[in-house]
Amino acid sequence: MKKNWYDNLWIVSLIYLLLGFFNILFAWAGLFCFFIPLVVSVAGGGKIYCNRYCGRGQLFALFGGRFGLSRKKNPPKFLKSRWFRYGFLIFFFTMFFLMLWNTWLVFAGARELRQVVKLLWTFKLPWHWAYHAASVKPWVAQFAFGFYSVMLTSTVLGFITMLLFKPRSWCVYCPIGTMTQLICKAKCGKM
Amino acid sequence: MAVFSKSKRKAQVSLRDCVACGCCVKACPMAAIRIVKGVFAEVDATKCVGCGRCVKECPAAVVAIAEVPA
Numbered sequence: 001m002k003k004n005w006y007d008n009l010w011i012v013s014l015i016y017l018l019l020g021f022f023n024i025l026f027a028w029a030g031l032f033c034f035f036i037p038l039v040v041s042v043a044g045g046g047k048i049y050c051n052r053y054c055g056r057g058q059l060f061a062l063f064g065g066r067f068g069l070s071r072k073k074n075p076p077k078f079l080k081s082r083w084f085r086y087g088f089l090i091f092f093f094t095m096f097f098l099m100l101w102n103t104w105l106v107f108a109g110a111r112e113l114r115q116v117v118k119l120l121w122t123f124k125l126p127w128h129w130a131y132h133a134a135s136v137k138p139w140v141a142q143f144a145f146g147f148y149s150v151m152l153t154s155t156v157l158g159f160i161t162m163l164l165f166k167p168r169s170w171c172v173y174c175p176i177g178t179m180t181q182l183i184c185k186a187k188c189g190k191m
Numbered sequence: 192m193a194v195f196s197k198s199k200r201k202a203q204v205s206l207r208d209c210v211a212c213g214c215c216v217k218a219c220p221m222a223a224i225r226i227v228k229g230v231f232a233e234v235d236a237t238k239c240v241g242c243g244r245c246v247k248e249c250p251a252a253v254v255a256i257a258e259v260p261a
């Protein structure tokens with residue numbers, strides 16, 4: 001099969017994750033892979049982002065498929081059930097808004113900047129070494145820490161389900177994928 | 192491919208549970224699948240040779256190979 005330039009976007013995803021280890025402020029760039037798929041779906045592009053351009057999906061396909069790190073088993077039924085997919089979407093966004101709220105608190109001066117990356121919404125990993133301070137406002141850094149936490153957490157979850165089930169199992173419950181599909185469903189009245 | 196095209200085994204997608212991720216599209220050697228409007232995958236039965244690669248790839252396990260009358 002012919003390779004297209006967009007088949008290499010996994011490199012971008014990988015670099016993104018690595019950059020976060022050196023300078024947390026790069027986390028901001030992740031907003032692109034949040035908004036681009038949504039805007040594309042709203043604009044009538046369907047799920048072309050998932051189908052073609054998503055580097056994260058490609059990364060799982062590469063590690064799970066080509067590198068053979070996946071058991072390639074079917075996922076348990078609940079994973080693809082609506083309540084789980086929509087439930088995870090709601091949970092994900094609740095946590096996302098909490099993160100925005102924390103950013104706001106730092107912005108408003110009600111709270112100090114916390115130089116941690118929170119993994120799986122629970123484990124606080126010290127991450128101060130990726131913060132070179134002073135040049136930016138504390139809330140800008142706080143958002144970066146928060147957003148990177150979201151990205152790293154979803155990568156870890158995706159990696160675990162990649163190992164256990166099919167390479168791109170994450171795509172079954174990925175909140176962005178669920179949301180773009182919902183937008184597409186709404187657009188053609190298939191709710 | 193002439194040998195395969197006689198096969199009456201075709202991929203079928205359970206539309207209700209398809210997450211439209213497109214893994215099957217990438218896996219299909221016959222370019223027989225497309226994602227319709229970002230909602231579900233559709234198999235073109237005239238192109239499908241029933242090889243089952245899409246079944247192996249689908250992370251939601253919603254594709255199956257079924258015998259269909261020729």
Ligand code: SF4
Nearest residue numbers: 050054057171174177
């Ligand atoms: S479902 Fe999520 S991870 Fe998978 S291709 Fe779509 S946006 Fe990327």
Ligand code: SF4
Nearest residue numbers: 209210212213215249
């Ligand atoms: S791989 Fe499975 S879930 Fe994904 S689009 Fe194809 S049939 Fe649907």
Ligand code: SF4
Nearest residue numbers: 219239240242243245
């Ligand atoms: S069974 Fe093979 S030819 Fe048919 S849709 Fe699936 S991958 Fe394509």
